[in-house]
Amino acid sequence: MTEPETEYGERLRRALRAAADGVVPSGDGLERIRSRIAHEPARDTFGLLLGWLRSLAADVRSSMPDIRSVLPALKSLLPLVKSVAAAIVPLISSLRAIITSVVVRLKSVVPERLRGSDGWLRPVLATAGAVVVALIVALVAIPGFRQGFYADFGGSGPDTSSTPPAGNHGTGGAVPGATGPSTPATSPSLGTSTAPASPCRAKSTPAAHLYTSSRPRTCPRASSSPAPTRAALTPTPTPTATASPSPSPSPSPTPSATPSPTPTSSAPATGGSSGTATQATTQSTATVKLQ
């Protein structure tokens, strides 16, 4: 480094030191770090896998009505599939013969170094297989990908019906139903997050150190991930469950029957808090009286 550069470097160093010396960190940094470590969720592979499986199960559960709606159509397609399969079986056998002959010819044409253990044929086939498997897994596991796939190739049926589970909290129980469960779901998490602070803090003492490997896992699990998701997920089926039996007494008007159950069930509890709910109840009672 040349002389002026070192001089400039010294000036820059002085300026940086002068600027940085004004920054004085607070004294409770270590305590904050310890509390964050105590509340940090366990990021082991098993926990990640478990979380992914949970989300997958929730996703499958939410898309169950779609599958059920598709099942009758699939059953009607069964004879067609059988006839197509009966036609395809001889085609497959002839295809197999063709492929076998092609492979035999390729083996004679392609040099040994290409198709051996170091050749390209096996990696190419393995990559193709991996791509197919990844596509299938993505189709099954990733909801966004599946929705996009349905939107591109499968028509609008599954796409439109799969959107309500995504917006479950808003659409399932309308406004009162959505706000009702959400507030208890957040408040216990706050309560439990403050509660285990004391045992997790206590692990800073040497005697409590010995069992810290199990404690931090119990603290966040009790507070954060499973409880709110369950609490957020379970209330959404309940409004739909209460909604489904009530259309049976008043079968005729389909559009007005669906909004009516939620206000009638929630109207006494809320005490007429929202004007739309009371309007809906009056409309539904009016329709019932008319019938």
Add this chain to the structure above:
Amino acid sequence: MTIREPHGKAARHTDVTETLVAETVMGSIATERDAEDAVCALYSANYQSLVRLAAILVRDAATAEEVVQDAFVAMHGAWVRLRDTDKALSYLRQSVVNRSRSVLRHRAVVDKYAPKPAPDAPSAEQGAISLLERSAVIAALRALPARQREALVLRYYADLSEAQIAGAMGISRGAVKSHTARGMAALRTVLERES
């Protein structure tokens, strides 16, 4: 199935499962204790300097503290891989640089979409920032591209070698040289004016 205890004087038979479980539990406890000891040691030795380094990068003392605390938490989580104080310190530096970069990126996005405040109402963050920007050199440093600024700060404030800077920034040593030279060239006029 039973095995003989390796250093046992008495012929005590120990169950294999019991031994494995005990070793695993003791190993995890020891790792946990090592991680906490490392956090304490690294905190007392390097916390202040790391906060100041982050403060120069993110121009905000409170955010700098959060960045460094996050880095310590991440270091604690990654202690199974590190198991060494030197490695942990370089991990901390790299984590601080990366997180500072993320903070600046997030701040740029927020500033882009946030409504503009009234001209006579400075934000609370502005007070902390202005503390760091009283010097024209620091203001000029702020105008540099992020990589050049990081390289200069790590070189001239943290006094790191080129290899250490390369490790902290996740780039090659040649790129460190290039960023440092370009940054110094851009700052030259300001530094001349300062003198």
